[in-house]
Structure formats: C-alpha cells, structure tokens
Amino acid sequence: MAETAREPILEVRHLVKHFPLTRGVLFKRQVGAVKAVDDISFELFRGETLGIVGESGCGKSTVAKLLMNLEQPTSGEILYKGEDITKLSGRALKAVRRNIQMVFQDPYTSLNPRMTVGDIIGEPFEIHPEAAPKGDRRAKVRELLDVVGLNPEYINRYPHQFSGGQRQRIGIARGLALNPEIIICDEPVSALDVSVQAQVINLMERLQDEFELSYLFIAHDLSIVRHISDRVGVMYLGRMAEIGTDREIYEHPTHPYTQALLSAVPVPDPEARDRRERIILHGDVPSPANPPSGCRFRTRCWKAEQRCADETPLLAVPEVLRDAEGPVRHPSACHFAEERTVVPA
C-alpha cells in the first residue's frame, strides 16, 4: 500500500511529554512529573495505517493529542512533510492542521448535543473558510453524509437521534470535511457494539482507499488493529516496545511484553483453549510518575536481569537478531529479544 512513496508524511522524533505533578495551592511547586510519553519515534507513510496498541495509561492518547497539537510536547519533533509542526504558529500552523484530523473514541460525548448534524460536520469550515465557499457548504455536508453512509436528509437532526455507530459516522464525516491527508483515530470503534464495529471499520477502509488517507489507528483491540494496520507499534509505559509490520509483530514478536499481550487476548475459538500458551503477567503496570529504571517492563518481565535495570534498551533491531533474516528482524526494545510464537495458527 505504502510502496509508492516511501517518504514519510509524518515523522515523530524523540517525542517527550511530561505532565508536571504539583503540590500546594498558593505556592505550587513541582514535586515530580508523569512521564506520559518518554522518547518515542516513528514514521507514518502516505496511504498507510499505523496501529498503536498498548494498555490504558501507556501514553497512546497523549501521542494522539500531541500530533493534533492539543498538547505541547516537552521536547522532540513532529515533522509533517519535513517541517517541524511543534515550532509553527499562526497561519502556518493552521494550514498544517487542516491536513491532520482526528476521530475520537466516544461517539456519545464528542458531539455537541445542541448542534445539528449539519452544523457539526460543517464546523471545520468555520475555522477554515477557504476550504469551502459559504454557499457550497450545505451541499458539501450532504455529500459527506452520503460518503459515510448516512441519509443526507438527516442534516437537521441532533446527535441524540442517532445510534452509537451512526454518531461515529458523523464524527468521521467531520474528520473528512477538510480533505485531510492524515486521520488520527483514538479508539474509534471501542465504544460500539460488536455487530456495528465491522460496519465502521469497513467504512474507514473504503475511505482510506478513496481519499488516500494515512491513519494512525490507536486501539486496545489487537484483532481489529491487525485487520486494519499495515504496521503496528506496541507501547508500554510511555515508550515504544516493538514496531514492525503486522506479520512481524503478530507472528514473530520478540519483545516479552508483546508476547504477553498477544497471549492474553482471548481467542474466539474454544478449540484453541487447550493448545494455547498463556503468559500470565503478575502485578500491574507501574505508575508513569515513577517508572522503573532501565527497561520499563522489567518489574513484570520474566526474563529481567541486572542489565535490564541498569541499561535502557533502545528501539532498534536487537543485536542478537542482527544476522537473522525474515520477519523476526525488526525493531524491538529488549536486551534479550528472541522469537516466541504465542498465537495459535
């Protein structure tokens, strides 16, 4: 899919976001920081879907907000077609933002209940009037409704008159209004019923082909991410643990966290029950305000050694696998990376 242009449309370099933890009401002093995103780098190519998976609190949504400019990074760069958007302001920033849009998780609260569907979908035109001349806007909104499979006659209805799946379509229509190149999707289907999720996923795939969109698809459902993604990144406690093509990650994971995560996903096949290898992790994810030294995963990792506490593993093709060939050779932030197949075929 992304073979034609290997020039990344978005490049994230050493992105860091620390939220200060303060004490005191009158005289606030900083007593620490929540290291929500702590040195993350990745690329997104044109027309591709990069899936990001990880458990709650691992920093997935913070990455989305940073890319959307809803949060300022503590450090690091976000390059859009080679230009660092964290340094932009005013008109230049506005021009870039037109091209990066977002679809949110919760179709119940992300739409203003007092606005009609037409106003909601057309709202981006108020901020970017150059995108559609005033007279054309209603027609444009009708067209968008049609594109996402909703009846254009619904233009004057209110959000509460729609089901969850329909509201998510409204959110997608709004995301498409400005003809963006990139759409950041933060858990776009997780609030929807199983029978409706498939409808929305199909819609998103169709729109991607039609408009050559790039998706950053954040979700915790590993099977949906696998279905839609060309590449997948696995996050743990503010860092990227492993990244690669869907096949590299799902069939040839080399990072212990990825292996545990994949093995924990319930497989909808009762016959696989007895054949499955289950890695049950102990304990909970540590607090991002006080993450472990060295490898972030070491407090729950069964392979941890002294080196893991002393030395932070970098996200790169692991030394031990440098001479390997095929899909096991991909970036994995582990000193002792090795292949282990955990999902029954």
Added chain:
Amino acid sequence: MSDRTERPTADEPNATTGTTGPVETTSSGAVRIDKSAEAPADRDTPLLEVRDLQVEFRTREGVARAVNGVNYSVNAGETLAVLGESGSGKSVTAQAIMGILDTPPGHIAGGEIRFRGEDLLTLSEDKRRAIRGDRIAMIFQDALSSLNPVLSVGYQLGEMFRVHRGASRREARERAVDLMERVRIPAARERVNDYPHQFSGGMRQRIMIAMALALEPDLIIADEPTTALDVTVQAQVMELLAELQREFHMGLILITHDLGVVADVADRIAVMYAGRIVETAPVKELYAAPAHPYTKGLLESIPRLDHKGKELYAIQGLPPSLTALPSGCSFHPRCPLSTERSTTERPPLHPVLDASEAPVAGRGSACHYWKETLHG
C-alpha cells in the same frame, strides 16, 4: 521465572446432561468428587433456572420490553456465558435474579426464577433474602462504583462476616485478610485498612471477587467483570475467577459481549438479542456450527487472518428499539435469511437436532430456519 504458561484443561461437557462430569481434576492435579454426586436428588434440578422471564420498563416512549421470555439454567460447577450486545437485556435479567431491579420504572411481568427448584419470585420475603444475600453473589463491571469509597476494603469485606455470620470485629478482620490473600492482593495484612481508590483497577476487581466469595455462595453472577480492565490484567482476573469457581464448585453466570472471553472460559453459552435468548448451546458446538443467523453473523464479523485487506462481514442495520420491537422474529429486519414467515410468526426456541434427528443436548435456536443456518 514468573510466567505460568500452563492452563488447566477445561472439562469436556458431559454429553448427556450438558454439565461437567461428577469427577474432575482440580488445578493442583488432585481428583475431587463433585458435591452433587453425593446428593443425587439435586442432580436433575439445575442450580438456577430462569423460565420465561419478562421484565418491562415504563419509559416516556412507552413500555420497553427489556426481557422478553428468557430461559436459561446453570448447574453447580458450570460456567454459563450470557452473550449479547448493549441493551439486549443481559444485565436486567441478572438484576431480576438478584432482586436489585430498579422498580419502578421496571417490573417483572412474568416468569419464574428457580433456585434449587424454588421460585424466588413466590418465596416468602425472608427466605428470598436469605438466598439472595447468602447463596448468590454478584460481581459488577465497575468495582470502583460498587465498593463504598469511604470505608476501608477490610471493613467492607469483614462486614459480610459480621452481618451474615455474626463474626466479631477481630474475626471479621482476620477473614478479610484471608480473603485478600486468596485473591492474591500483595501484602494483604498491611493493606487491609486501605480504601478502594488506593488500589489499582485489577486489584479492585479482585477485591470484588473476594467480596462475592466471602460467604462461599453456590452461584456467582459476574456482569462484564473484566470489560473495564486491560487485557493482561483481564487474563489474571479471569484465571483467578475460573480457579476459585473450580475449587468451590460454584455455578457461574458470566455476562459478556466478548466472544473471545466466552471461548476461553465457558462451558455453555446463551446468546441474547432484543430481550430473548436466540441460541443456546455447548460452547464448542456453537462456535463450530451456529444455528441462528445472528450468532452466525457475530462469529463471521470477527476479523480473521484470511480476511485481511478484505471487507469484514458486517451485520446490517441496528438493534431494534425495545419500545417498538419488530413483529415476528425481532431479528428479521437485519437477517439475510428472513422470509414472510419471519415477519409474522415469532420463532420459539427450537431444539436443535443432529444428523439422525436426535436432539443435541442443551442446544436450541429461536429461528424457523435453524436447520438451513446450521448446515448452510
């Protein structure tokens, strides 16, 4: 090494009764005799049986028929999964069993809820309360809102023993510590006086499980017990629940919308749609060959490897409004097999027959065309 990769093998459902056999192997490998084998009279009576349950809610749009003739049963030592989408009536059924329905606006409009053969709906208030408070326990999706935020976890656990068992304060506290250890809360003795918000989500859910287990009930109803948890924590909690269930030989009703969780832990499954059970079967048989178009659609819409890059199968349309249920079969507006008959005649839960026309134990489908669905 801290990973435990073994998984106790699930017992084969007993072909004739659809329940697990009387002899089973515990997780430690020791053979244990099923309690119900000692009391043969109990064997034919399910632990819990819901018969033709009807629950209605008065709403501004009219009467919502949230539960519309539900039938299911669960035996001791068995896990029954109740699967359905949001609003299908899974939780309302559970609330009716537990006697915690919101009344008004809700009320039970008909049916029976039999516990060891006795109908909870007609039993005297005292007896009913004794069973519900003592023999049946419930675990909710959201532990934080079901635990009292201003009381310590130890107090809340201990309260079960003080109120129901007349334990002294000291005893109650000791039992609370024991329970916390049972559900593997690290440093239980030091943490017994902590408040719910001081525990992580996974630990709170384990505390809820401890609370449900406190009086060693015969039946646990778990309503989406892991939906709010991360997958690696969900795996811990489900494993714990399954292990304790085996150990205490409890019946477990697991309410979920996750086909993966069902495949992982349940013996039997009841699929709900628009307030009714549309299909029920031993888990392996249902996944291998569903006999209802709705179940079939759900299974087909799961993303699978060989579907990559292709459209996912999607059930068309939306679940119906409960105040205006479609005529005949409630699924007909979304069903690819729907016929004229489907729109006029409501299908009962037909027994599903095998190739030699003999009924398959524990299998039923509420579809006129279950045969075509099963074989098509």
